Amino acid sequence: MSQVNENTNDKLLIDVGSTYFKMSTSKGVEQHFRDFNKDIFDDLTYKCGDTINAYEKEDVYICSSANGGLSTLIIGISNSFSLKYATNIAFNSGINIIDTVLNKDIDTTSRPSELIDVVIVVGGIDSVSKIFDEKLFNFLNDINYSNIVYVGSKKEAPYLSENIENLVVLPNIITNKLHVEEENLKEYLTNLYQADIMGKEDIKHLYDITSNQIFSTPYIVNKTLPYIGSKFTVANPYILIDIGGATTDIHYSKDLVDENMVTENEYDRLVFKKLGVYKSKESLIFAAKNNEFVYELLAHLKVTEHIFDETSEKATTILMQLAIFLVLCKVSTYRKAYINLKLHALNSIVFTGGISKVLKPEEIEDIVSFFYQKILSSQHNPNIVMDSNYDIWTLGVKEK
Amino acid sequence: MKVVTGVVGNDIHVVANRLIELSLQARGFEVFNLGVNTYLEEFVDAVIETDADILLISSLNGEAEGWARELKILKSKYGSLLDDVVFMIGGNLVVGTGTAEDIVPRFKNYGFDLVFHQVDLNTGLDALEDFMKERNK
Numbered sequence: 261m262s263q264v265n266e267n268t269n270d271k272l273l274i275d276v277g278s279t280y281f282k283m284s285t286s287k288g289v290e291q292h293f294r295d296f297n298k299d300i301f302d303d304l305t306y307k308c309g310d311t312i313n314a315y316e317k318e319d320v321y322i323c324s325s326a327n328g329g330l331s332t333l334i335i336g337i338s339n340s341f342s343l344k345y346a347t348n349i350a351f352n353s354g355i356n357i358i359d360t361v362l363n364k365d366i367d368t369t370s371r372p373s374e375l376i377d378v379v380i381v382v383g384g385i386d387s388v389s390k391i392f393d394e395k396l397f398n399f400l401n402d403i404n405y406s407n408i409v410y411v412g413s414k415k416e417a418p419y420l421s422e423n424i425e426n427l428v429v430l431p432n433i434i435t436n437k438l439h440v441e442e443e444n445l446k447e448y449l450t451n452l453y454q455a456d457i458m459g460k461e462d463i464k465h466l467y468d469i470t471s472n473q474i475f476s477t478p479y480i481v482n483k484t485l486p487y488i489g490s491k492f493t494v495a496n497p498y499i500l501i502d503i504g505g506a507t508t509d510i511h512y513s514k515d516l517v518d519e520n521m522v523t524e525n526e527y528d529r530l531v532f533k534k535l536g537v538y539k540s541k542e543s544l545i546f547a548a549k550n551n552e553f554v555y556e557l558l559a560h561l562k563v564t565e566h567i568f569d570e571t572s573e574k575a576t577t578i579l580m581q582l583a584i585f586l587v588l589c590k591v592s593t594y595r596k597a598y599i600n601l602k603l604h605a606l607n608s609i610v611f612t613g614g615i616s617k618v619l620k621p622e623e624i625e626d627i628v629s630f631f632y633q634k635i636l637s638s639q640h641n642p643n644i645v646m647d648s649n650y651d652i653w654t655l656g657v658k659e660k
Numbered sequence: 661m662k663v664v665t666g667v668v669g670n671d672i673h674v675v676a677n678r679l680i681e682l683s684l685q686a687r688g689f690e691v692f693n694l695g696v697n698t699y700l701e702e703f704v705d706a707v708i709e710t711d712a713d714i715l716l717i718s719s720l721n722g723e724a725e726g727w728a729r730e731l732k733i734l735k736s737k738y739g740s741l742l743d744d745v746v747f748m749i750g751g752n753l754v755v756g757t758g759t760a761e762d763i764v765p766r767f768k769n770y771g772f773d774l775v776f777h778q779v780d781l782n783t784g785l786d787a788l789e790d791f792m793k794e795r796n797k
Binding site for chain 2: 337338340384385387388438
């Protein structure tokens with residue numbers, strides 16, 4: 261078997277999603293719907309065992325978004341800098357579940373009851389001290405978390421280390437020019453993601469079939485974006501939308517935001533954690549019903565709201581079209597999310613993930629046009645690019 | 661002393677912004693320049709992150725009134741954290757005509773301690789230094 265690999269310089273690339281396994285070999289890409297009654301490893305080896313067995317462990321590369329991701333709570337001292345920078349780094353590290361607390365409000369903030377994988381504490385440039393006090397310690401005493409990391413002012417670190425058990429201190433993510441410095445925290449969070457995989461019973465056995473590090477899928481996609489031109493004709497600035505079963509990711513060119521944020525990476529990511537067409541279907545429908553334009557959109561698509569109760573192929577198509585519309589709304593000035601994108605300046609929208617297998621380009625163009633006309637009162641029509649063969653993911657894994 | 665500065669709102673006067681930064685540095689201030697096109701909230705947040713003594717907002721195209729009048733609300737959100745900060749605004753503060761007699765009290769009412777409408781930079785900075793000396797006596 262290894263002779264085959266030597267001859268073809270082949271690699272086996274596997275993406276474990278919340279709904280599908282995707283597998284890429286030199287022969288092409290195949291995808292399999294997951295059996296949720298089975299352990300991920302057992303399901304994967306049952307469906308794709310022959311292919312997997314044909315490869316040496318060092319030739320198998322896996323990325324995954326199926327372990328649910330890390331839940332993160334960020335405590336910062338301002339919205340525009342500490343919270344925004346840490347959130348940006350967390351998104352770019354592949355983290356999906358992010359909550360934030362402003363330190364000045366910490367004593368009146370309700371305490372989350374669920375276990376948090378990592379708490380990030382951040383604030384101030386390096387010369388600033390006396391930022392945090394016992395209110396932070398009281399808050400931390402009231403919540404359950406597995407890891408805690410401090411990435412704020414250097415001068416404040418000794419005080420926090422004395423008072424917070426097991427605190428990991430990393431270099432400040434806010435430079436003395438108030439810019440963001442992302443590498444150290446990004447590396448920490450990426451490593452934590454690995455540790456999380458190793459600790460999850462149904463996913464840790466994936467290391468039985470690969471000797472390479474397993475990365476989170478969105479982290480891999482984000483790394484691919486600088487090379488996207490080698491596979492597609494994409495005009496900058498662009499956004500990449502990955503509508504999955506559980507979450508929807510948007511990766512966007514920095515040119516689309518005016519925010520006071522400077523990073524080496526030209527592309528950032530944000531996630532809508534309860535917007536998917538399979539596992540998060542109910543919350544997607546809930547979001548749709550709360551959008552004042554949704555009934556107009558359903559009429560435009562020549563269906564009624566009864567479609568929400570159906571499980572047909574047509575219903576999936578409509579849900580995906582709704583997801584596109586809602587995501588664009590969320591990043592526009594109409595519904596401000598974590599960030600507003602300058603959608604009038606957008607030249608291309610790249611679609612990847614399951615959506616590129618279900619919707620036809622003209623169906624997507626129809627929704628995008630509807631969004632621009634209804635929400636932005638514009639005739640602007642960005643170019644639609646379909647990653648129908650998961651080239652972005654495979655390119656990303658190979659680059660990694 | 662630390663100063664956060666920048667140009668507020670839809671205003672791209674980069675040269676003026678750079679001159680203000682250089683003048684402040686020449687007078688010995690530690691400067692955090694947020695550049696042009698900055699939102700009011702970002703200014704206030706930068707003061708928090710840097711523990712600055714002074715916030716100096718400039719506005720050259722006259723849009724300051726639209727962009728800076730919510731200062732009191734933002735200050736109140738941070739409570740006592742901003743009690744010792746000096747808030748200063750200068751430049752061409754309104755669109756159209758208007759006299760300093762009308763404009764200065766209006767901006768002081770918005771929450772600024774020092775207001776300079778169509779006053780040259782060095783005069784404004786001299787006044788800032790005098791104000792700080794007087795305050796720190």
